[in-house]
Amino acid sequence: MDISNVVNLIIFIFLVALGYFAGTAAEKKHYRSIKEREKKFLGMPAVTIEKAEDESGIADARLVCGSVVVSVDYYKRFLAALRNIAGGEVMSYETLLDRGRREAVLRMKESAAGADMIVNMRLETATISGKANRKAVGTVEVMAYGTAITLKR
Amino acid sequence: MKYEPKETGGNVNVSPRSPIKEFFILVGGILGVALAVYVILGIAAELIVSRLPPDFETKLGAVYSRAYPEAKQRTEAETCLQKILDRLQEGLPPGQRGYRARIVQSGKANAFAVPGKNIVVYSQLLKEAGSENEIAMVLAHEIGHFVNRDHLKVLGRRIVLLSMSMAVLGGDNAVTGMLQNSLFAAESKFSQKQERFADEFGLRLLNATYGHAAGAVDFFERQETKQKYPNFAFFFAGHPSHKDRINILKKLINERGYKIKDKIPVDSKIKAAGVRSF
Numbered sequence: 001m002d003i004s005n006v007v008n009l010i011i012f013i014f015l016v017a018l019g020y021f022a023g024t025a026a027e028k029k030h031y032r033s034i035k036e037r038e039k040k041f042l043g044m045p046a047v048t049i050e051k052a053e054d055e056s057g058i059a060d061a062r063l064v065c066g067s068v069v070v071s072v073d074y075y076k077r078f079l080a081a082l083r084n085i086a087g088g089e090v091m092s093y094e095t096l097l098d099r100g101r102r103e104a105v106l107r108m109k110e111s112a113a114g115a116d117m118i119v120n121m122r123l124e125t126a127t128i129s130g131k132a133n134r135k136a137v138g139t140v141e142v143m144a145y146g147t148a149i150t151l152k153r
Numbered sequence: 154m155k156y157e158p159k160e161t162g163g164n165v166n167v168s169p170r171s172p173i174k175e176f177f178i179l180v181g182g183i184l185g186v187a188l189a190v191y192v193i194l195g196i197a198a199e200l201i202v203s204r205l206p207p208d209f210e211t212k213l214g215a216v217y218s219r220a221y222p223e224a225k226q227r228t229e230a231e232t233c234l235q236k237i238l239d240r241l242q243e244g245l246p247p248g249q250r251g252y253r254a255r256i257v258q259s260g261k262a263n264a265f266a267v268p269g270k271n272i273v274v275y276s277q278l279l280k281e282a283g284s285e286n287e288i289a290m291v292l293a294h295e296i297g298h299f300v301n302r303d304h305l306k307v308l309g310r311r312i313v314l315l316s317m318s319m320a321v322l323g324g325d326n327a328v329t330g331m332l333q334n335s336l337f338a339a340e341s342k343f344s345q346k347q348e349r350f351a352d353e354f355g356l357r358l359l360n361a362t363y364g365h366a367a368g369a370v371d372f373f374e375r376q377e378t379k380q381k382y383p384n385f386a387f388f389f390a391g392h393p394s395h396k397d398r399i400n401i402l403k404k405l406i407n408e409r410g411y412k413i414k415d416k417i418p419v420d421s422k423i424k425a426a427g428v429r430s431f
Contacts, residue, residue: 020172038160039160042160076172079175079176082179086182092175094166097166098167101166
């Protein structure tokens with residue numbers, strides 16, 4: 001092994017460590033904020049039912065959507081790359097997608113301010129990274145959309 | 154049905170396992186398997202190399218001659234360098250002779266064994282050299298690598314590493330590309346053991362040829378003063394530090410009672426090769 005390879009290895013270890021500590025800190029902070037806001041919006045249900053039984057009680061209906069783009073850190077990407085070899089559950093991406101879904105639903109609810117509930121809620125995901133370039137950062141977009149309904153008083 | 158909002162406890166979508174534990178299991182497992190495969194295939198490659206017929210080396214030499222094309226005519230410096238090499242070769246069994254010295258213009262002070270019994274010496278090394286004995290030691294050291302077939306063993310290990318990298322990371326990976334490039338680069342990095350063997354062989358040949366061991370450590374001493382990295386860095390790099398090599402050589406000279414006599418100055422024609430620029 002050449003000395004320059006040793007330097008490269010040290011840089012790599014540094015990046016993985018940075019990814020781990022920065023990524024974990026960001027994740028914890030995000031989860032705290034998600035839990036807090038979920039509590040706040042507990043009174044606004046978001047359901048996947050397509051149609052209300054009795055439409056006569058609906059005063060207003062409109063499309064609402066919330067979207068979020070989350071990036072994976074170096075440590076998680078490294079862990080996922082290792083999983084690619086061994087196979088199995090890609091644990092490191094679970095929190096990433098979980099945060100993405102919950103954040104998207106929360107933003108959707110935030111945009112539905114004043115409504116009583118959201119029906120026909122759907123979730124979509126898309127990856128944002130150049131297909132040709134394997135070095136592209138793994139980034140995911142999660143979008144939640146649905147029909148916000150305001151009931152007659 | 155009345156809607157009663159309530160919080161859900163826990164999170165089924167995220168595994169409760171610790172990511173750190175996951176990291177160590179994966180890294181440990183994959184490294185363990187890779188290391189085992191590398192060691193087994195590496196040993197296999199070395200076993201094959203030691204049993205290869207001598208003319209295989211000549212055939213392989215043809216591949217390398219493209220990277221280091223031979224000049225149509227030997228320069229005066231090369232002829233002089235060849236004379237030093239020929240004098241060393243007289244001490245070898247007749248079947249082991251036939252080494253050729255080549256000078257390549259470069260600002261790096263280095264020399265290396267190229268398959269096909271070619272020893273490439275960079276011009277900078279000749280420019281810096283303080284005596285013929287010093288150059289002879291470098292050449293004898295490279296012959297030591299040939300005798301031990303180190304250059305072929307390294308090649309075998311590189312092929313193993315390359316195929317593993319291709320299998321795991323894919324062909325268009327940066328690591329694979331780097332390994333592919335290094336596969337045909339003759340500036341091989343040998344292990345500590347291989348370097349020690351070549352040092353010892355070189356010392357013995359130098360003493361047998363000149364009748365004394367003066368100049369044996371000169372090259373390493375010059376490199377040590379130019380050394381950019383601290384000594385401990387060499388532990389990780391796999392090849393011995395210059396300081397270690399100097400100490401071992403000096404110890405060997407003492408133990409074997411080799412004499413130290415006057416050094417022969419470097420031929421001005423050889424010096425000229427180092428000064429020439431292009």
